[in-house]
Amino acid sequence: MTKAQAVIGSKCIVDFPALGVSSVPAKVDTGADSSSIWASDIVQKDNGELTFKLFAPQSPFYTGEVITATDYSIISVKNSFGQAEYRYKLKLQLKIAGRIINTHFTLADRAKNSQPILIGRQTLRGKFIVDVSKKTEAGKKRLLLLSVFVSENVATFVKGVKEHSANLDIKHTTYDNLLFSFDKNRSRIILRDTGEDISGYDIVHLKTSVERDVTATVARYMEQRGRKVIDGTAVQHFPASSKLYQYNLLVNAGILVPKSIFMMPAALAEEGSYELLTSKLGTPFVLKDIHSSRGRNNEVIYDKAAYDAMVGRTQSEQPVYLVAQSFVPNNGDYRFLVMGQKIVLAIWRRRQDETTHLNNTSQGGFAELHDLTEIPTRVQLDSLKALKAVGRDIAGVDMVRDTKTGKWYCFEVNDGPQIASGAFTEEKQKAYASFIKRELEK
DSSP, X not given: OOOOOEEEOSEEEEEEGGGTEEEEEEEEOTTOSSEEEEEEEEEEOTTSOEEEEESOTTSTTOOOOOEEESSEEEXXXXXXXXXXXXXXXXXXXXXXXXXXXXXXXXXXXXXTSSSSEEEOHHHHTTTEEEOTTOSSTTSSEEEEEEESSOOHHHHHHHHHHHHHOTTEEEEEEEXXXXXXXXXXXXXXXXXXXXXXXXXXXXXXXXXXXXSHHHHHHHHHHHHHTTOEETTHHHHTOOXXXXXXXXXXXXXXXXXXXXXXXXXXXXXXXXXXXXXXXXHHHOSSEEEEESSOOTTTTEEEEOSHHHHHHHHHHHHSSSOOOEEEEEOOOOSOEEEEEEESSSEEEEEEEEOSSTTOOOOOGXXXXXEEEOOGGGSOHHHHHHHHHHHHHTTOSEEEEEEEEOTTTOOEEEEEEESOOOSSSSSOHHHHHHHHHHHHHHHHHO
């Protein structure tokens, strides 16, 4: 017995379960013979292996993960101009309209296309029926309504709206149900109760607000993925001073940050949250206040007792918003003082002893000036990119090198980098005077 053919629209949302990629918009085109997917850094090696990365750094779905394939072919296809070009073709596991299939895709540069994925006839044949009047596979638009808590009034309101809109699927949930993660070149916001990415919804309404950086991050995340946000422009009028909002901006600018997980204070205190964090981050990991500076509320967590103690202490009265982060072993960090897209000082900071993980001079750390020629060019460029990503003219960009892996991570873009105090005040004064002169001469 054959499976019934599912009805999908001219646009749909697809997942690639085997690759851990989900909620990607796709165009369904019955006029195209084969399916294609956006790929970059495509290399055929001498040993016959094919390596590539899905999407590209400018795509919000890009992870930077290198995929290796040995079972592939090279075919000739006609591009949109009618010209023949050669592409690699291979089989990928695809989830579409709730059905998982293995189907062939060609690897293509779709940077200029409206959708990163094209679903063609070969994938559709015998499995799906295309109804061009439908824009999603379920034939309904999806609204995600977020509020601080679920009240009886709002529940009644949602029920009434559904009665007046048969083609609208509404999910009402709280901010406590959100889980934010940042890893490599990828950010994700998922619903904890279902595990689905919120970008699977067509529109989000932040009905009531919590901390503004939380709502701003949700709004920016959705709009980066082509989704609508009620009052999205107003919500994003927020200075990128919190670590949560910064991480989303930095990751989408292609800058490496330590693997991080953020949940609302109430969710952190729930049974099983410690186990969830250790399963994703390992131990030890760091818990830090997304709003604080100078090392306040920033601790290394080695066990559940330490976790419970910090969560209990920081949630007892006015809740502190904490982000959990992989511990990065290091011998110190660099504070790059950047003014007007120019690194004016490179300050090497190291902790006073091994009783602390903090290198901040405000926490007793030592500081010395380093020549920029001692620092890799790529690290300097990432620092400038970080400043641009958060929209600052003056900031201190904190970069750390992992002593085990050699990778460099951006810890923070500090918008109050002590230009009038701290170490090397005379050098800061001179650098600031030069910066103002440059600005006035523009």
